[in-house]
Amino acid sequence: MTKTQAAPLLEVKDVVAGYASEVDILHGVSITVHGGEMVAIIGPNGAGKSTLLRAIFGLLAARRGQIKLKGQDVTNHAPNELVLRGLSYVPQVDNVFPSLSILENLEMGAFIREEGLAERLEYVLSLFPDLAGRRGEKAGKLSGGQRQMLALGRALMLDPNVLLLDEPSASLSPKMVDMIFDRIKMINAEGTGILLVEQNAREALSVCHRGYVLAMGENRLEGEAKSLLDNEEVGKLYMGT
Ligand SMILES: Nc1ncnc2c1ncn2[C@@H]1O[C@H](COP(=O)(O)OP(=O)(O)OP(=O)(O)O)[C@@H](O)[C@H]1O
Numbered sequence: 001m002t003k004t005q006a007a008p009l010l011e012v013k014d015v016v017a018g019y020a021s022e023v024d025i026l027h028g029v030s031i032t033v034h035g036g037e038m039v040a041i042i043g044p045n046g047a048g049k050s051t052l053l054r055a056i057f058g059l060l061a062a063r064r065g066q067i068k069l070k071g072q073d074v075t076n077h078a079p080n081e082l083v084l085r086g087l088s089y090v091p092q093v094d095n096v097f098p099s100l101s102i103l104e105n106l107e108m109g110a111f112i113r114e115e116g117l118a119e120r121l122e123y124v125l126s127l128f129p130d131l132a133g134r135r136g137e138k139a140g141k142l143s144g145g146q147r148q149m150l151a152l153g154r155a156l157m158l159d160p161n162v163l164l165l166d167e168p169s170a171s172l173s174p175k176m177v178d179m180i181f182d183r184i185k186m187i188n189a190e191g192t193g194i195l196l197v198e199q200n201a202r203e204a205l206s207v208c209h210r211g212y213v214l215a216m217g218e219n220r221l222e223g224e225a226k227s228l229l230d231n232e233e234v235g236k237l238y239m240g241t
Protein backbone atom coordinates (compact mmCIF):
# COMPACT_ATOMS: atom_id res chain seq x y z
CA MET A 1 0.00 0.00 0.00
CA THR A 2 1.34 3.43 -0.86
CA LYS A 3 1.37 5.96 1.88
CA THR A 4 -0.64 9.02 0.90
CA GLN A 5 0.49 12.33 2.23
CA ALA A 6 -2.23 14.85 3.06
CA ALA A 7 -2.14 17.92 0.81
CA PRO A 8 -0.99 21.10 2.57
CA LEU A 9 -3.81 23.19 4.02
CA LEU A 10 -2.74 26.20 2.01
CA GLU A 11 -0.31 26.37 -0.86
CA VAL A 12 0.62 29.63 -2.58
CA LYS A 13 2.87 29.23 -5.62
CA ASP A 14 4.60 32.02 -7.54
CA VAL A 15 1.77 34.48 -7.06
CA VAL A 16 2.01 37.77 -8.93
CA ALA A 17 -0.47 40.50 -7.94
CA GLY A 18 -0.85 44.26 -7.77
CA TYR A 19 -3.32 47.12 -7.60
CA ALA A 20 -2.70 49.37 -10.62
CA SER A 21 -2.62 47.59 -13.94
CA GLU A 22 0.89 46.72 -15.07
CA VAL A 23 2.37 47.47 -11.64
CA ASP A 24 3.10 44.26 -9.79
CA ILE A 25 3.50 44.39 -6.01
CA LEU A 26 4.00 40.66 -5.48
CA HIS A 27 6.57 39.29 -7.90
CA GLY A 28 6.03 35.55 -7.53
CA VAL A 29 5.54 34.79 -3.84
CA SER A 30 5.32 31.20 -2.56
CA ILE A 31 4.29 30.02 0.91
CA THR A 32 2.85 26.84 2.39
CA VAL A 33 0.86 26.11 5.56
CA HIS A 34 0.64 22.45 6.54
CA GLY A 35 -2.01 20.90 8.77
CA GLY A 36 -1.69 22.07 12.37
CA GLU A 37 0.91 24.68 11.52
CA MET A 38 1.24 28.24 12.63
CA VAL A 39 3.33 30.17 10.11
CA ALA A 40 4.65 33.74 10.35
CA ILE A 41 5.18 36.21 7.55
CA ILE A 42 7.46 39.05 8.55
CA GLY A 43 9.07 41.83 6.57
CA PRO A 44 9.41 45.60 6.41
CA ASN A 45 6.62 48.11 5.76
CA GLY A 46 5.45 47.89 2.17
CA ALA A 47 6.92 44.41 1.62
CA GLY A 48 3.56 43.16 0.36
CA LYS A 49 2.44 41.18 3.42
CA SER A 50 -1.11 42.54 3.48
CA THR A 51 -1.28 42.36 -0.31
CA LEU A 52 -0.42 38.66 -0.13
CA LEU A 53 -3.25 37.98 2.34
CA ARG A 54 -5.67 39.93 0.11
CA ALA A 55 -4.65 37.87 -2.91
CA ILE A 56 -5.08 34.61 -0.96
CA PHE A 57 -8.53 35.69 0.23
CA GLY A 58 -9.68 36.61 -3.29
CA LEU A 59 -9.85 40.36 -2.68
CA LEU A 60 -7.14 41.05 -5.25
CA ALA A 61 -6.61 39.09 -8.46
CA ALA A 62 -3.60 36.83 -8.79
CA ARG A 63 -2.15 37.79 -12.20
CA ARG A 64 -0.02 34.67 -12.26
CA GLY A 65 0.59 31.70 -10.00
CA GLN A 66 -1.68 29.39 -8.08
CA ILE A 67 -3.43 29.17 -4.72
CA LYS A 68 -4.57 25.81 -3.38
CA LEU A 69 -6.69 25.11 -0.33
CA LYS A 70 -6.63 21.52 0.96
CA GLY A 71 -5.26 20.41 -2.41
CA GLN A 72 -7.90 22.16 -4.50
CA ASP A 73 -7.20 25.05 -6.82
CA VAL A 74 -8.93 28.18 -5.52
CA THR A 75 -6.97 30.80 -7.42
CA ASN A 76 -9.12 33.91 -7.87
CA HIS A 77 -12.15 32.39 -6.18
CA ALA A 78 -14.41 34.90 -4.45
CA PRO A 79 -14.10 35.47 -0.68
CA ASN A 80 -17.58 34.10 0.09
CA GLU A 81 -16.69 30.86 -1.66
CA LEU A 82 -13.36 30.63 0.14
CA VAL A 83 -15.14 31.08 3.47
CA LEU A 84 -17.36 28.11 2.61
CA ARG A 85 -14.21 26.08 1.95
CA GLY A 86 -12.77 26.84 5.37
CA LEU A 87 -10.70 30.00 4.93
CA SER A 88 -11.10 32.96 7.27
CA TYR A 89 -9.41 36.38 7.22
CA VAL A 90 -8.93 39.15 9.76
CA PRO A 91 -7.80 42.35 7.99
CA GLN A 92 -5.29 44.77 9.46
CA VAL A 93 -7.87 47.55 10.01
CA ASP A 94 -11.65 47.99 9.99
CA ASN A 95 -12.14 44.43 11.13
CA VAL A 96 -15.28 44.90 13.24
CA PHE A 97 -18.56 46.79 12.75
CA PRO A 98 -18.35 49.56 15.40
CA SER A 99 -22.06 50.41 15.40
CA LEU A 100 -23.11 46.80 15.99
CA SER A 101 -22.97 45.02 19.33
CA ILE A 102 -20.37 42.41 20.20
CA LEU A 103 -23.01 39.72 19.80
CA GLU A 104 -24.16 41.04 16.43
CA ASN A 105 -20.57 41.15 15.20
CA LEU A 106 -20.08 37.52 16.18
CA GLU A 107 -23.37 36.48 14.62
CA MET A 108 -22.41 38.19 11.36
CA GLY A 109 -19.25 36.11 11.37
CA ALA A 110 -21.47 33.02 11.25
CA PHE A 111 -23.87 34.26 8.58
CA ILE A 112 -23.74 31.01 6.62
CA ARG A 113 -23.78 28.67 9.59
CA GLU A 114 -26.98 26.68 9.64
CA GLU A 115 -26.70 24.83 12.92
CA GLY A 116 -24.75 24.82 16.12
CA LEU A 117 -24.65 28.61 16.27
CA ALA A 118 -25.33 28.82 20.00
CA GLU A 119 -22.61 26.26 20.84
CA ARG A 120 -20.08 27.96 18.62
CA LEU A 121 -20.91 31.34 20.14
CA GLU A 122 -20.36 29.98 23.63
CA TYR A 123 -17.04 28.44 22.60
CA VAL A 124 -15.81 31.70 21.03
CA LEU A 125 -16.94 33.75 24.03
CA SER A 126 -15.21 31.29 26.35
CA LEU A 127 -11.92 32.15 24.60
CA PHE A 128 -12.51 35.84 25.28
CA PRO A 129 -14.09 36.27 28.72
CA ASP A 130 -13.66 40.06 28.42
CA LEU A 131 -16.22 40.05 25.64
CA ALA A 132 -18.58 37.52 27.16
CA GLY A 133 -19.76 39.85 29.90
CA ARG A 134 -20.39 42.74 27.51
CA ARG A 135 -22.01 41.04 24.56
CA GLY A 136 -24.76 43.66 24.22
CA GLU A 137 -22.35 46.61 24.04
CA LYS A 138 -21.40 48.34 20.83
CA ALA A 139 -18.09 47.19 19.34
CA GLY A 140 -17.12 50.85 18.85
CA LYS A 141 -16.75 51.19 22.63
CA LEU A 142 -14.10 48.49 22.93
CA SER A 143 -10.39 49.11 23.55
CA GLY A 144 -7.92 48.28 20.79
CA GLY A 145 -7.09 44.93 22.32
CA GLN A 146 -10.70 43.98 22.88
CA ARG A 147 -11.50 44.98 19.32
CA GLN A 148 -8.78 42.62 18.04
CA MET A 149 -10.23 39.85 20.20
CA LEU A 150 -13.66 40.49 18.70
CA ALA A 151 -12.23 40.45 15.16
CA LEU A 152 -10.54 37.13 15.94
CA GLY A 153 -13.73 35.78 17.49
CA ARG A 154 -15.75 36.80 14.46
CA ALA A 155 -13.35 34.97 12.15
CA LEU A 156 -13.63 31.87 14.34
CA MET A 157 -17.41 31.64 14.24
CA LEU A 158 -17.35 29.36 11.20
CA ASP A 159 -14.70 27.05 12.65
CA PRO A 160 -12.22 27.66 9.80
CA ASN A 161 -9.45 25.28 8.73
CA VAL A 162 -7.10 28.17 7.99
CA LEU A 163 -7.04 31.60 9.54
CA LEU A 164 -5.26 34.53 7.85
CA LEU A 165 -4.32 37.19 10.41
CA ASP A 166 -2.96 40.60 9.42
CA GLU A 167 -1.02 42.17 12.30
CA PRO A 168 -3.31 41.29 15.19
CA SER A 169 -0.85 42.83 17.64
CA ALA A 170 -0.50 46.22 15.93
CA SER A 171 -0.67 49.18 18.33
CA LEU A 172 -1.47 47.04 21.39
CA SER A 173 0.24 47.30 24.78
CA PRO A 174 2.83 44.58 25.55
CA LYS A 175 0.37 42.92 27.91
CA MET A 176 -2.35 42.81 25.26
CA VAL A 177 0.18 41.54 22.70
CA ASP A 178 0.94 38.58 24.98
CA MET A 179 -2.75 37.99 25.50
CA ILE A 180 -3.59 38.00 21.81
CA PHE A 181 -0.67 35.69 20.90
CA ASP A 182 -1.71 33.39 23.70
CA ARG A 183 -5.23 33.12 22.26
CA ILE A 184 -3.89 32.56 18.74
CA LYS A 185 -1.75 29.72 20.08
CA MET A 186 -4.83 28.20 21.73
CA ILE A 187 -6.77 28.41 18.46
CA ASN A 188 -3.89 26.71 16.64
CA ALA A 189 -3.67 24.02 19.31
CA GLU A 190 -7.32 23.15 18.58
CA GLY A 191 -6.29 22.34 15.00
CA THR A 192 -6.74 25.54 13.00
CA GLY A 193 -3.85 26.35 10.63
CA ILE A 194 -2.66 29.93 11.01
CA LEU A 195 -0.89 32.33 8.67
CA LEU A 196 0.18 35.26 10.78
CA VAL A 197 1.47 38.51 9.27
CA GLU A 198 3.39 40.52 11.86
CA GLN A 199 5.65 43.56 12.23
CA ASN A 200 6.41 42.23 15.65
CA ALA A 201 8.95 39.73 14.31
CA ARG A 202 10.38 38.46 17.56
CA GLU A 203 6.99 37.74 19.14
CA ALA A 204 5.63 36.18 15.97
CA LEU A 205 8.63 33.89 15.48
CA SER A 206 8.56 32.84 19.09
CA VAL A 207 4.99 31.53 18.79
CA CYS A 208 5.06 30.17 15.22
CA HIS A 209 6.46 26.89 13.88
CA ARG A 210 7.90 28.29 10.67
CA GLY A 211 8.33 31.66 9.09
CA TYR A 212 8.87 33.52 5.85
CA VAL A 213 10.60 36.85 5.36
CA LEU A 214 9.07 38.89 2.57
CA ALA A 215 10.87 41.91 1.09
CA MET A 216 9.88 44.01 -1.92
CA GLY A 217 7.22 41.54 -2.95
CA GLU A 218 9.56 38.56 -3.00
CA ASN A 219 10.45 35.64 -0.75
CA ARG A 220 13.65 36.63 1.00
CA LEU A 221 14.19 33.93 3.62
CA GLU A 222 12.26 31.02 5.09
CA GLY A 223 12.76 28.34 7.69
CA GLU A 224 11.98 27.03 11.13
CA ALA A 225 10.92 29.93 13.35
CA LYS A 226 13.78 29.19 15.77
CA SER A 227 16.41 29.37 13.05
CA LEU A 228 14.97 32.65 11.76
CA LEU A 229 15.09 34.05 15.30
CA ASP A 230 18.82 33.25 15.36
CA ASN A 231 19.44 34.46 11.82
CA GLU A 232 21.78 37.44 11.75
CA GLU A 233 20.09 39.18 8.81
CA VAL A 234 16.64 38.81 10.38
CA GLY A 235 17.99 40.12 13.68
CA LYS A 236 19.56 43.15 12.07
CA LEU A 237 16.68 44.03 9.80
CA TYR A 238 13.64 43.25 11.89
CA MET A 239 14.53 42.90 15.52
CA GLY A 240 17.09 45.65 16.08
CA THR A 241 19.83 43.28 17.27
N1 LIG B 1 -5.00 49.77 -2.12
C1 LIG B 1 -3.78 49.97 -2.66
N2 LIG B 1 -3.64 50.59 -3.86
C2 LIG B 1 -2.41 50.78 -4.40
N3 LIG B 1 -1.26 50.40 -3.82
C3 LIG B 1 -1.33 49.78 -2.64
C4 LIG B 1 -2.59 49.53 -1.99
N4 LIG B 1 -2.35 48.91 -0.82
C5 LIG B 1 -1.01 48.76 -0.74
N5 LIG B 1 -0.40 49.28 -1.83
C6 LIG B 1 1.05 49.29 -2.11
O1 LIG B 1 1.51 47.95 -2.15
C7 LIG B 1 2.78 47.82 -1.53
C8 LIG B 1 2.71 46.75 -0.45
O2 LIG B 1 1.79 47.16 0.55
P1 LIG B 1 1.28 46.20 1.69
O3 LIG B 1 0.21 46.94 2.40
O4 LIG B 1 0.97 44.89 1.12
O5 LIG B 1 2.59 46.09 2.59
P2 LIG B 1 2.78 45.46 4.04
O6 LIG B 1 3.95 44.53 3.94
O7 LIG B 1 1.50 44.90 4.52
O8 LIG B 1 3.21 46.73 4.88
P3 LIG B 1 2.84 47.15 6.42
O9 LIG B 1 3.83 46.42 7.26
O10 LIG B 1 3.08 48.61 6.43
O11 LIG B 1 1.42 46.78 6.70
C9 LIG B 1 3.15 49.21 -0.99
O12 LIG B 1 4.01 49.81 -1.93
C10 LIG B 1 1.82 49.93 -0.95
O13 LIG B 1 2.00 51.30 -1.17
Ligand SMILES: [Mg+2]
Pocket residue numbers: 049050051092166
Ligand atom coordinates in the same frame (compact mmCIF):
# COMPACT_ATOMS: atom_id res chain seq x y z
MG1 LIG C 1 0.24 45.36 6.05
